[in-house]
Amino acid sequence: MKETYNGEDVLVRDVEVQGRRVNITIEGGRFAAIGEDAGGEADVVIDGRGAVAIPGLYNTHTHAAMTLLRGYADDMILQEWLSEKIWPLEAHLTGEDVYWGTQLACLEMIRSGTVGFNDMYFFMEDAARAVETMGIKAQLSYGFIDLFDEEKREKEIKATKALASSIQAMNNPRIKAAVGPHSVYTVSEEGLSWCAEFSRQQDINIHVHLAETEKEVTDCVAKTGVRPTQVLDRCGLLTPRTVAAHCCWLDSDDCALLGDRGVFASHNPASNMKLAVGRAMPYGLLKERGAGLCLGTDGCSSNNNLDMFEEMKFAALLQKFFWHSPTILPAGEALQMATANGAAALGFEGGQLEVGAPADLVLLDRRAACNTPLYNPTSNAVYACNGGAVTTVLCDGRVLMQDRVVPGEAEVLDGARQAIAGLLERHRASVSE
Ligand SMILES: C[C@H]1O[C@@H](n2cnc3c(O)ncnc32)[C@H](O)[C@@H]1O
Numbered sequence: 001m002k003e004t005y006n007g008e009d010v011l012v013r014d015v016e017v018q019g020r021r022v023n024i025t026i027e028g029g030r031f032a033a034i035g036e037d038a039g040g041e042a043d044v045v046i047d048g049r050g051a052v053a054i055p056g057l058y059n060t061h062t063h064a065a066m067t068l069l070r071g072y073a074d075d076m077i078l079q080e081w082l083s084e085k086i087w088p089l090e091a092h093l094t095g096e097d098v099y100w101g102t103q104l105a106c107l108e109m110i111r112s113g114t115v116g117f118n119d120m121y122f123f124m125e126d127a128a129r130a131v132e133t134m135g136i137k138a139q140l141s142y143g144f145i146d147l148f149d150e151e152k153r154e155k156e157i158k159a160t161k162a163l164a165s166s167i168q169a170m171n172n173p174r175i176k177a178a179v180g181p182h183s184v185y186t187v188s189e190e191g192l193s194w195c196a197e198f199s200r201q202q203d204i205n206i207h208v209h210l211a212e213t214e215k216e217v218t219d220c221v222a223k224t225g226v227r228p229t230q231v232l233d234r235c236g237l238l239t240p241r242t243v244a245a246h247c248c249w250l251d252s253d254d255c256a257l258l259g260d261r262g263v264f265a266s267h268n269p270a271s272n273m274k275l276a277v278g279r280a281m282p283y284g285l286l287k288e289r290g291a292g293l294c295l296g297t298d299g300c301s302s303n304n305n306l307d308m309f310e311e312m313k314f315a316a317l318l319q320k321f322f323w324h325s326p327t328i329l330p331a332g333e334a335l336q337m338a339t340a341n342g343a344a345a346l347g348f349e350g351g352q353l354e355v356g357a358p359a360d361l362v363l364l365d366r367r368a369a370c371n372t373p374l375y376n377p378t379s380n381a382v383y384a385c386n387g388g389a390v391t392t393v394l395c396d397g398r399v400l401m402q403d404r405v406v407p408g409e410a411e412v413l414d415g416a417r418q419a420i421a422g423l424l425e426r427h428r429a430s431v432s433e
């Protein structure tokens, strides 16, 4: 798909928003009016009859091009899954693979109502090209992994700086650079501190894995004397610009620290359950302590899709199940995590259906079984529907999917299939050498 948007005004006519039948007008990529009387001339008119509108969704933790690894290795524990299966295959990735894998991810996200995402991976200049082509928003970080080696650290620093410069040169308000120190078990404290300083100097966000497994915490305490949260803090990585993914094995002091520092904790319930990390993020404590709360899918090899509707439901259910409380994480909070909170975590303005906000809009099929009956649209969106109910998606006023048609879909699927074949062939050749 190529950029087709030229700032057209849009009118969505007769759509249901929180039980009200309204018209929505969009000018210059922002909501201009929402109400019974809104209307007038528009370049693009969308018939909203038979649709329910919600704000666009934001996925705050993923590794987009891992779409290429979907189903490649399942049902394993995290450390073995990474070191025996994922990292050996990723060693053969090329920039073209990441370009097609990220386009495939964007396609899947658009089809399920996601308009923005937070990515950490490799060949991120190619990921940026893919995001630009597909028209959604993203915060992109190079996965900084120095494995406690000085020479490797220099390479990671170079790659991180190069990505920041190239994204700056793109001058696309929908694409932001971030720094992506992978975790305390893959990055030295020198590397972590460099990332913190670089993010401060450049005023860019931080994307890091935190306390995903019990092993991460016990190994860290054995090695450093302190917990992963404290390591990140002493390296300067806990800031209001930080998205910390997983946050499963936090204690109450960790939660207080994340709250004090204004960190956003990205909950990834599907991945956590699939990898059986053994504990749910302490949502209640983090909320009490004032941390930001948002939602992510993680990569397609540990989920195995990018459907934020499923993630909202899994988050609400996992929290209720793990903390023995049916009242924790109600539907409205799950939707808030996936929309406005997610946008805020990535430093985007969107995720709200309000006049003046960027026009991130998702239309759901009002006539689908999952929306019948519709006592409470938020309940249906979180507990009953999945991404298959999404019919139309707008991001900053651009129509990315209309009536389930995404322009250029076949080309993306073809490109991704070819990338997968090449990747597997290179891997096979290296094993038989
Ligand atoms: C950027 C690197 O991160 C790897 N990765 C993917 N999922 C996870 C996870 O759940 N925890 C830690 N690291 C993960 C990915 O394969 C890249 O190598």
Ligand SMILES: [Zn+2]
Pocket (backbone or CB within 6 Å): 061, 062, 063, 209, 245, 298, 299
């Ligand atoms: Zn991850």
